[in-house]
Amino acid sequence: EIVLTQSPATLSVSPGERATLSCRASQSVSSDLAWYQQKPGQAPRLLIYGASNKATDVPARFSASGSGTEFTLTITSLQSDDFAVYYCQSYNNWPPWTFGQGTKVEIK
Amino acid sequence: QVQLVQSGAEVKMPGASVRVSCKASGYSFSDYYIHWVRQAPGQGLEWMGWINPDSGDTDYAQNFQGRVTMTRDTSLSTTYMHLSRLASDDTGLYYCARGGSSAWYPSEDWGQGTLVTVSS
Numbered sequence: 746e747i748v749l750t751q752s753p754a755t756l757s758v759s760p761g762e763r764a765t766l767s768c769r770a771s772q773s774v775s776s777d778l779a780w781y782q783q784k785p786g787q788a789p790r791l792l793i794y795g796a797s798n799k800a801t802d803v804p805a806r807f808s809a810s811g812s813g814t815e816f817t818l819t820i821t822s823l824q825s826d827d828f829a830v831y832y833c834q835s836y837n838n839w840p841p842w843t844f845g846q847g848t849k850v851e852i853k
Numbered sequence: 854q855v856q857l858v859q860s861g862a863e864v865k866m867p868g869a870s871v872r873v874s875c876k877a878s879g880y881s882f883s884d885y886y887i888h889w890v891r892q893a894p895g896q897g898l899e900w901m902g903w904i905n906p907d908s909g910d911t912d913y914a915q916n917f918q919g920r921v922t923m924t925r926d927t928s929l930s931t932t933y934m935h936l937s938r939l940a941s942d943d944t945g946l947y948y949c950a951r952g953g954s955s956a957w958y959p960s961e962d963w964g965q966g967t968l969v970t971v972s973s
Binding site for chain 2: 777779781783788789790791794800801832834836837840841842843844845846847
């Protein structure tokens with residue numbers, strides 16, 4: 746069973762700065778990796794699928810890369826709306842969905 | 854537009870069962886898998902299982918095997934998640950999410966979540 750490990754657990758960033766989030770898979774998931782953003786009281790929102798493809802209406806400041814076991818989500822010039830928890834998710838092998846434990850991006 | 858509307862909050866006693874519904878609209882119900890995901894208070898996302906609305910086939914996470922049943926009513930475009938033998942650590946938000954034409958797709962469409970509280 747695939748395990749996704751996200752780092753760091755919490756990232757303190759000032760508005761306007763860059764945030765880099767990491768997700769490591771215990772075995773290769775190819776490019777079958779997604780990133781979600783979740784704000785308090787809301788359902789997760791899909792940001793990235795296929796490791797690097799933006800979902801609908803995702804701002805240009807979000808980008809992602811990686812394949813195999815190492816993945817990165819980058820948010821350039823953080824805005825107030827971006828402070829949230831971010832989850833990576835693999836959809837390769839079994840179980841069909843595996844989530845990382847999340848990275849909280851908070852205001853510094 | 855795609856919408857998944859879930860049933861309202863539930864409060865249950867330990868040992869009881871709960872059924873959460875997820876009504877889909879805005880797309881062809883039978884063409885997309887539905888997943889269920891749990892989120893304990895202040896915790897991360899935990900996949901529970903999926904149902905193929907077309908065939909009714911299901912697959913469940915090992916942590917929920919034997920306690921969870923997912924069904925669907927195609928005439929109502931609704932899927933159901935039934936969880937039995939509830940314990941206090943089953944308290945949390947339960948989400949349905951629309952997958953793809955197979956189980957191995959992420960989801961762009963989620964329900965609003967249903968809070969299930971298990972307490973004596």
